Amino acid sequence: MYTLLVVDDETKIRNGICNYFPWNEIGFEIVGQAKNGKQALDIVLKQHVDVVLSDIKMPVMSGIELAQELFSRAIKVKVVFLTGYKEFDYAQKALLYGVKSYIIKPTKYEELLETFTRIKDELDRERQQELAIPLPLAPDVSIQPPEAPADLPVEEQGYHEKKIAAIKAHIMEGYKDVTLEEVASLFHMNLYYLSKYFKKWTGQNFSQYVISVKMEKAAELLKDISYKSYEIGSAVGYDNAKNFSRAFKLYFGKSPREFRDSPH
Template sequence: MDKLLLEMEVVFIYKLIIVEDEYEIRLGLANYFPWKDIGFEVVGQFENGKECLNYISKNHVDTVLCDIKMPVMSGLELAKVISESNINVKMVIISGYTEFEYARQALRYGVKDYIVKPTKYSEIVEVFNKIKRELDSEQYDEMKAQSKNETIYESGGQGDIISIIKKYIKENYKDATLEDAAKIVYMNPYYLSKFFKQKTGKNFSDYLTEVKMKKAADFLKNPLYKTYEVSSMVGYKNPKNFTRAFKKFYRKSPREYVISEK
């Protein structure tokens, strides 16, 4: 695995949440700043700390950019809960309040940086470049540690990993995720994604979709199942998204597919 790790150019994209009670500022931070250029993807926008906390308790997030003064739950209160709960997320506070006390409390709760409004473009870039370097370092350290773990390779080598992943997808296609697959084989999700593509020629998500669509086709052959029921059975909450994915895969809508199979 060491050799493979060296040969692969890994580009990490980190998940970021924007928490700001003022709509225009929240929208501007989320949509008008080129986050992807510096390695981040905005996966959520919330107007108070409680909404953010509810989200990160159920979803993986790498970084939170948060206002300090908000209704319901402030940025400082959110930072305190994150710190006391040992949630692994890096937090940056942004505020118009320049009093040292706010900054001191924020740092006490493990906040990585403190940005004062009106925020300068260059300051955001500098702060998040620094955070990305820190996150990259952690990812590489984790990947190197995993590369020394010979347990899976002793049981059958790299091909065995692919077999394990494919078996996991086959048995859990409805709710399968890259993150859960990575846990099964003791690998970093970013590394597993690259590894799977290199060994199979397909992206993990594309392979998962392929399995879902083939299962859906089998279900559709049963006249007892409606399209919306099949959609749910293969893990799509929205039947329209399922129909779109099915048509893209088979070049036919579910209805057209059923008719063609009669």
């Protein structure tokens, strides 16, 4: 399911587009509505959006300005414009900003269906290409992470290493509730691509890394005898004490109690 944001300053039009077209049936989920480009930009910066369906003329920030802002920030999102006949020439300027298509008002069912079926096909192809990225064999991650692919320029290696460092820093800070979906949204990456990207550059699955951070933090907290085991489990994101104990033993080979009695 791909995510869609609907942007129009007229509430009636927004609600009509959201409620009277079978988005789920063609593979889209509406994740938000906005009444101007500024609100839309704020939403895109906070969560992952695959497609923006936007009016052109709106107060505060127009659709053209929104498309320009998304383009300048290199945010990977497809933009489709809702436009009147009189605005069509004006809308063509947005080709510079990667706008994918135009839908003429008043919006017709057939045109929405045709346009978004085509966009879904594009998104499907892009996802397949991302998933087809060849990955190096994972080495023993207990020793060291894999080296960056040797055929990449130094500058590009540095970029990816910095990006991975930023992702890891975010996980270290929010390990209790962090999810793949949240990180993908924060770093404006496709959910499936992020999973492959993280494995490629660290040698670990995303979930494995999150668990390792949780367990190492739990081990640190267990050294303080004032904390009960279930309190530590809750602190690292396990509401069920048995699940925490099971995960801890799987990681360290000892239960939390055994680890506390003999941490080495």
